[in-house]
Amino acid sequence: MAVVAVDIGGTTVKGALFDVDGTVLDRATVATFPTGMSAVADGPGGPALAAVTALVTQLAASATASGRTLTGIGLCSPGLVDAERGRVVVAVNLGWTDLPIAELLAARFDVPVALEHDARAAARAERAARLAAxxxxxxxxxxxxxxxxxxxxxxxxxxxxxxxxxxxxxxxxxxxxxxxxxxxxxxxxxxxxxxxxxxxxxxxxxxxxxxxxxxxxxxxxxxxxxxxxxxxxxxxxxxxxxxxxxxxxxxxxxxxxxxxxxxxxxxxxxxxxxxxxxxxxxxxxxxxxxLVGAGAGLAGAAILVNTQSTSTP
Amino acid sequence: MAVVAVDIGGTTVKGALFDVDGTVLDRATVATFPTGMSAVADGPGGPALAAVTALVTQLAASATASGRTLTGIGLCSPGLVDAERGRVVVAVNLGWTDLPIAELLAARFDVPVALEHDARAAARAERAARLAAxxxxxxxxxxxxxxxxxxxxxxxxxxxxxxxxxxxxxxxxxxxxxxxxxxxxxxxxxxxxxxxxxxxxxxxxxxxxxxxxxxxxxxxxxxxxxxxxxxxxxxxxxxxxxxxxxxxxxxxxxxxxxxxxxxxxxxxxxxxxxxxxxxxxxxxxxxxxxLVGAGAGLAGAAILVNTQSTSTP
Structure with a gap:
């Protein structure tokens, strides 16, 4: 079993594949907007969602290749985030308005998806790290x-x-x-x-x-x-x-x-x-x-899957 | 059944006897410090605690006179208050330092006693009033x-x-x-x-x-x-x-x-x-x-008895 965590930023989307015990199995980063593209969406979620989807696809394949089953996806995003409903209400630098990203990814990858604001996910990781320490x-x-x-x-x-x-x-x-x-x-x-x-x-x-x-x-x-x-x-x-x-x-x-x-x-x-x-x-x-440093968003997103309400496939 | 609520202030101690449905049955107010006395305590709690005790005695007698059983006491105090342990940690204008007031009154009146900071008790009353409205x-x-x-x-x-x-x-x-x-x-x-x-x-x-x-x-x-x-x-x-x-x-x-x-x-x-x-x-x-206005502290203290951990006799 493994979980994909994704930290969505205005410049890059960072992802990692976590084992159930929190070990990082694989990492990947993609540009949020391919060169020449802007935050103006040409479909629900536009290029930024396409970048997230490509990254999750890559890490899910990595899970399969190592013989693990993907059991969930944890996302964190900047902007105004409705964690409970799994929606990014507004994220100006991603070009998103009321995007039901958790539902969309749950349908696409057939696993539960949890979403949180990036700073809150980081705070969650900090709390977990202090508990562990x-x-x-x-x-x-x-x-x-x-x-x-x-x-x-x-x-x-x-x-x-x-x-x-x-x-x-x-x-x-x-x-x-x-x-x-x-x-x-x-x-x-x-x-x-x-x-x-x-x-x-x-x-x-x-x-x-x-x-x-x-x-x-x-x-x-x-x-x-x-x-x-x-x-x-x-x-x-x-x-x-x-x-x-x-x-x-x-x-x-x-x-x-x-x-x-x-x-x-x-x-x-x-x-x-x-x-x-x-x-x-x-x-x-x-x-x-x-204690968690720069990887706090990703670590927090990974924790989300097990601790927060999720959108299910 | 009835509950005594007490709002302890630096100038006056206000009290009320509440019916179980929140109706005020009786009210009383005493000076925190009798003329000529100061906040310097001459025993645990000093004159301010004596004032609180006198007020509760009066309202408890009022309950008995109307054929009701006193089932609890709710207190609110200024200063630094440890609500969970029922202690006023410091209240400079009352002359109190680490006073286990809930325990003392529980022993004296043989009923459970709850304590909260006055502004927090008022906020509790405000929330209850908005729920009721x-x-x-x-x-x-x-x-x-x-x-x-x-x-x-x-x-x-x-x-x-x-x-x-x-x-x-x-x-x-x-x-x-x-x-x-x-x-x-x-x-x-x-x-x-x-x-x-x-x-x-x-x-x-x-x-x-x-x-x-x-x-x-x-x-x-x-x-x-x-x-x-x-x-x-x-x-x-x-x-x-x-x-x-x-x-x-x-x-x-x-x-x-x-x-x-x-x-x-x-x-x-x-x-x-x-x-x-x-x-x-x-x-x-x-x-x-x-919505609750000036009586917020007292109303909040009355609510405390049923919603917060108390010191028991």
Whole structure:
């Protein structure tokens, strides 16, 4: 028996074939849009769904070739996701509107299919990883920082989806009044200061020329004053947001994931200091790096199959 | 059969005797501290516990006099409350530290006793009232605005307590950088602009002289420019906080309660406008007045007896 997990992104669709015990048996990645194609769909799901289908076909064949039976598919997608009904309500960068992707794939591959929002799937993987590491956590906030910034709230071991499935938009919490304009139309959002792309953009706009990537910028924080200032502004924006989350939700842990989470102590140490500086009035949550790292979406999608309601063939 | 509910406050302890169907049979209120006494305890619980005990004794006698059997006691308290263990961990204005109040009263009155944080008990009452009014809501934030400002988060019908029972401190979310100093030590908190007492304080400090109470100040918003400005600043602080709650939690409703919630449309109309102005990028929650009003704590305490774990005699 084996399960296919798929992490659908705006640039690539990543997939893996998992054994029942969680071992990765095979991996594959395809471009979400073949060169020259756009997010404009020419059928239900368009090229992005075709990419997902091709990837699942490939990994299902890999399962068969190794003598295993495919027992389910777990998907995670960006956008507004209705996990219960297996539909992507809107995913602008995939060209999807109200796509019943779980039902479509269940019919095509004749196995149950589960769907979740990508950040929530990652939070689920984080919780599972902590349980496996004997550090269980039931009250936490998972903040993946990459192209965007979001926050999945887990309380009592359950992921908060919100009234319309739109919870988690931590990136669009305004923290700098009259600050820079964000893509959402507000000013001073967490994301406009702290996402990986915006950190690099702000560095360049401030005249920084030494770093070619956010990763390089982080390496320059000790020596390049422009990198240091932009990085500190990102930390301050995140800290204001974490103070807010802590005051209202009292999480036991605030877990930083995504690409920028891999900055590790270079992010965590100043972030802890900035939060502590503001919240002298109460105990602070542990601010920690994600255990699951960049593969969180895929791992979460694999877990979904066994823990969430699925669309059946 | 009857239940005693008690809402413990820093100034008064309010109690009511409820019939099993929720009808109020009797009411009583006592001062938390008899004149001349302070919050310094001269025994476990000190004068504040003595006040609670006297009130319960009176209402229990009222039950007996009407031929009813007392079947339980529901309490709500400010401070840091461990509902599960029936303990008030800290309540500075009551002089309590780690007081096992549920256990003490269960032993004294020989009935089960349940305890909850006052704002959470109120949120529970609000949920029950909406269910009874055929307007059920499972994803909401309840914001009582009075001496303080807090926010109880309800998700999937369950109240968020947090990792240490300290969730809900919405009043101490900073929304005005470098703003006025708050009692918590931070600057620019929601509470320092929007609590009932702070609205009046800020009006007076700005030279306002026409209003003698927050209620009068609200009545003057249309005619007194100082009242108008201070009120708008309170609305803006609340709006920034509500934007944050909405982005992260996607509540179906944001329900405003407490004394200031009774300002009704004079608060709700500008608050909705200020939130909508900021959040053009997504659907907004309904921003509504509490159905339960000022008696929410007591009603919530009465509900507790039947729905929460209790300390038994």
């Amino acid at each position: 004997d550090k269980p956590v039931d009250e936490f906030v998972f903040i993946p920082i990459g192209t965007g910034v979001s926050a999945t709230v887990v309380t009592g071991g359950t992921i908060v989806h919100g009234a319309t499935g739109g919870a988690g938009e931590f990136g669009h919490v305004p923290v700098v009044p009259d600050g820079e304009v964000c893509t959402c139309g507000q000013r001073g959002c967490v994301e406009v200061y702290a996402s990986a792309g915006n950190v690099l953009r702000r560095y360049r706009e401030a005249g920084g020329a030494l770093a070619g990537s956010t990763r390089e910028l982080v390496d320059l924080v000790g020596t390049d004053p422009i990198a240091a200032r932009v990085w500190q502004e990102a930390v301050e924006a995140l800290a204001t947001g974490v103070v807010m989350l802590t005051a209202v939700l009292d999480p036991g842990a605030v877990i930083i994931g995504g690409g920028l989470g891999e900055a590790g102590d270079r992010l965590l140490v100043p972030l802890r200091a900035a939060v502590a500086e503001r919240m002298r009035w109460r105990a602070l949550p542990n601010i920690e790096q994600s | 055929d307007k059920p809501v499972d994803e909401f934030v309840f914001i009582p605005i009075g001496t303080g400002v807090s926010a109880t988060v309800v998700t999937g019908g369950t109240i968020v307590h947090g990792a240490t029972g300290g969730a809900g401190e919405f009043g101490h979310v900073p929304v005005v950088p470098d703003g006025e100093v708050c009692t918590c030590g931070q600057r620019g908190c929601v509470e320092v602009y929007a609590s009932a007492g702070n609205v009046l304080r800020r009006y007076r400090e700005a030279g306002g002289a026409l209003a003698g109470s927050t209620r009068e100040l609200v009545d003057l918003v249309g005619t007194d420019p100082i009242a108008a400005r201070v009120w708008q600043e309170a609305v803006e602080a609340l709006a920034t906080g509500v934007v944050m709650l909405t982005a992260v939690l996607d509540p179906g409703a944001v329900i405003i309660g407490g004394g200031l919630g009774e300002a009704g449309d004079r608060l709700l109309v500008p608050l909705r406008a200020a939130v909508a102005e900021r959040m053009r990028w997504r659907a907004l929650p309904n921003i509504e007045q509490s």
